[in-house]
Each structure stands twice: as C-alpha cells, then as structure tokens.
Amino acid sequence: SKEELKNVFFVGNQPDIADYLKYMQNSDLSIHLARGDAFPGSTTEAMHAGVPVIISNYTGTKQILNQVNSNLIVNLSQDELAEKITWYFNLPIEEKMELSSKLKEISIYYTEENAIKIYKETFDKLNTNETNNI
Numbered sequence: 001s002k003e004e005l006k007n008v009f010f011v012g013n014q015p016d017i018a019d020y021l022k023y024m025q026n027s028d029l030s031i032h033l034a035r036g037d038a039f040p041g042s043t044t045e046a047m048h049a050g051v052p053v054i055i056s057n058y059t060g061t062k063q064i065l066n067q068v069n070s071n072l073i074v075n076l077s078q079d080e081l082a083e084k085i086t087w088y089f090n091l092p093i094e095e096k097m098e099l100s101s102k103l104k105e106i107s108i109y110y111t112e113e114n115a116i117k118i119y120k121e122t123f124d125k126l127n128t129n130e131t132n133n134i
Contacts, residue, residue: 024049028096029088033076034059047107050100054084064110068102 014020030046030053039060046053047064054072055062065072071087074080091099 020045021049024051027051029054029085031081031085032056032059032061033074033081035076044107044110047103047110050104052088052096052099052103054081054088064106067106069099 009023011020011023024046027046027049028051030043030051032040032043032053033056034040035056035058037059043053043055043059043061044064047061052072053061053065054074055065056076057073058076062073071084074084088096
C-alpha cells in the first residue's frame with residue numbers, strides 16, 4: 001500500500017556524499033540487489049554506518065555478510081526478498097543492534113587503503129612467481 005511505501009526511498013546516484021549520509025543516518029536497512037556487482041561501495045558504506053544490507057547472492061560483498069549473518073543474502077527472488085525484509089524488521093531491537101555492531105566491526109577492514117595494499121601485494125607475488133618460472 002502507499003502508506004507502507006512512504007518510508008521506502010530509492011536514492012539513486014549520489015553526487016554529494018553529505019546528502020547521502022542524511023539518508024544513511026536515518027536508515028534501518030539497505031537493499032542492493034545487483035547481478036554481478038563485484039564489490040559495490042554502497043554496501044560497504046552502509047556497513048560502515050552500521051546499516052544492515054540485504055544483497056543478492058550475485059554481489060561480491062556477500063563474503064562480508066556471510067561472516068555476520070547469511071540471512072542478509074538472497075537469491076534474485078521477490079518472494080525471498082520480502083521474507084528477508086520481514087525477517088529483519090521482526091528481529092528484536094537487541095538483535096538489530098548486535099547486527100549493526102558486527103557490521104561496523106567487520107567492515108573496518110574494507111577500506112580503499114587496504115584494497116590498494118592487497119592489490120599491490122598480490123601483484124608483487126604474481127610478478128615474483130612469473131619471474132621465478134622463467
């Protein structure tokens with residue numbers, strides 16, 4: 001119904017992070033149902049803010065959510081998504097707070113700085129292995 005949808009927002013592309021943060025600070029849940037999105041920044045941003053994210057099983061950040069709660073990962077199914085949204089909003093407040101804390105804690109590692117460091121280490125390792133094989 002229209003009454004139920006009044007608190008659902010599709011924010012789309014956000015050129016100004018300050019405006020986006022207003023949505024994040026007042027959000028209970030983020031939904032990102034992509035197919036083949038390797039490691040979307042919006043999902044880690046939500047986790048950093050402590051906002052739980054429901055994602056598709058085709059989204060790369062499922063590796064993070066699997067460590068916290070696999071119920072946040074869905075197949076690309078409207079029915080399953082509806083079940084997961086209902087599941088989340090029916091959780092006791094204590095469980096929602098614990099989920100939020102766990103997401104904040106685990107997402108600390110996922111930064112641009114760490115991504116660059118891992119990329120360089122992997123590249124150097126591959127480069128060294130290639131040189132040793134010649």
